[in-house]
Amino acid sequence: MAEKLLEIKDLRQHFNVGKPNEVKAVDGISFDIYRGETLGLVGESGCGKSTTGRSIIRLYDATSGDVFYEGENVHGKKSKKDLKKFNRKMQMIFQDPYASLNPRMKVMDIIAEGIDIHGLAKNAADRKKMVFDLLETVGLNKEHANRYPHEFSGGQRQRLGIARALAVEPDFIIADEPISALDVSIQAQVVNLLKELQEEKGLTYLFIAHDLSMVKYISDRIGVMYFGKMVELAPAEDLYNNPMHPYTQSLLSAIPLPDPNYERNRVRKSYDPSTHNYTEKDDVKMREITPGHFVQCSESEFQSLKASVAVK
């Protein structure tokens, strides 16, 4: 079995605790991320994907739960130096490229920020070369280094975010919708690039996205979230061929296809959480149905899922 790079244990992140507008953004999720793999994370808008990512890299202090990176507790007490080390190993590409790029800084300095913090460049010329190389890596060019973020199109800005994350040569990257602002051809370029970098440098990714065909293509395993909980986790191929949780089924039935005639006649499945009819007594949790394929379910649902798999 592959080596665990990260272990996430019963992670919770609640906002506005005790107020009427309390949000249980992440409500007790546990999973592992193996070294060198890509774990895809999908789910309804607002279900807690970004919050999960942000809590993992400790942008938020978790309400409860633990995150272990190479066996070390990320959320435990840390010296400044240790934190800096973690920050370099784990990088995040943010969902909102505009909000995450300082509008008053030139691209050169935005991308070099991490290089400067961690002292990775030998001298000014080296720093410049590193930035130029990174721009080229993400399909931009060195002329762009002297521009400000607002002078770029949405997709171009997203690539700046990717270049910035790559600058400090991390081991683990949380990519929060890194490609949704890009056109298909550049999506393909970026995805190919992420895969190449992974092979070259052995990177590990947590890949958050909505485009299910891309997620399937890039991921080894996929987790599906719904309202703060993980509802299904399985090898990518398996999740698509044999989705078991009704939310996953509804998600897969809604993927729009580039075929107008198909779209005119499409039938979507909707998901209504009340149909589970869970009671207090039901011990609803992740259970392994087939090897590596986990579904959140009650004991009785577990039995019938097992039975249906056996029939197949």
Added chain:
Amino acid sequence: MEKILQVKDLELSFNTFGGEVKAIRGVNFDLYKGETLAIVGESGSGKSVTTKSIMRLLPENSAEFKNGEILFGGRDLTKLSDKEMQKIRGKDISMIFQDPMTSLNPTMPIGRQITEPLLKHQKIGKEEAKKVAIDLLRLVGMPKPELRMKQYPHQFSGGQRQRIVIAIALACNPQILIADEPTTALDVTIQAQILELMKDLQKKIDTSIIFITHDLGVVANVADRVAVMYGGKIVEIGTVDEIFYNPQHPYTWGLLSSMPSLDTDEAKLYAIPGTPPDLLDPPKGDAFALRSEYALQIDMEQNPPFFKVSDTHSAATWLLHPDAPQVEPPATVIERMKKFPGSRYYEGGAI
């Protein structure tokens, strides 16, 4: 059909330190009442700038109209004063921006951001406006909207922010809705819900929609017509069936071939080779020629005019010139053409 908006020979540049960025280089299209026109095309091809110029939301110190007009209700929007434009914006024409954070005010509770345009453009009181706002938030799928009216944008997820922007844009029942990547931040189930909502609005008040997206699946779902942009120009325009089943421009072919499907498992995804044209110094011929295996000699020298494929379909490629050699489109495109009556690959049956 009634034309509600006409964009004619639009040319627009940005004056930057590096020189003149020729972002829009002659764009023409009409928008009909009640239709959805999708604009697709490469990142940086000018989709957002085209629609922002309709709204007159480009930075005044650097953006410059070079030529052309944008006709709406008998008036040329490029010539209106800021004050006249303000009356149109948000009421007759409203826009959902690609980047929700740029259109939301980070320091104002979202409830007020939705009620403000209502109070400004419609004759309703504060309480009424608040009710409308909560209903709109519910319509765009926000759970427990009444509890979230007082919260600030940073307290919402990316997709929730996008839905708040959608609620603001829909608030005044606009005649034209410009939606720039409105659903890219959303999962497919909520996306489907929003698309239905936009279609309902369209049925109810005959809104015309300009829909910009990279997701060709979404285009197939919402569009009546599709315009394909490349390098600051429209290179192909037609009905949704014409563009998906009988595309003519090599860039459209490349676009349709780069879509991965759920069955894709090649080691590498297809990406159109090369880089987009430099808009500081755009090529003189077909801007796509340098990246196209279908380029002809003339593409390097002369910009192709539009050739008519049908009454509703035209494409700017020399390949449609009567003297051009006949070429084989990529295999995936031929598969599509097999379904299109009138295509030379047609194999019978309905689409």
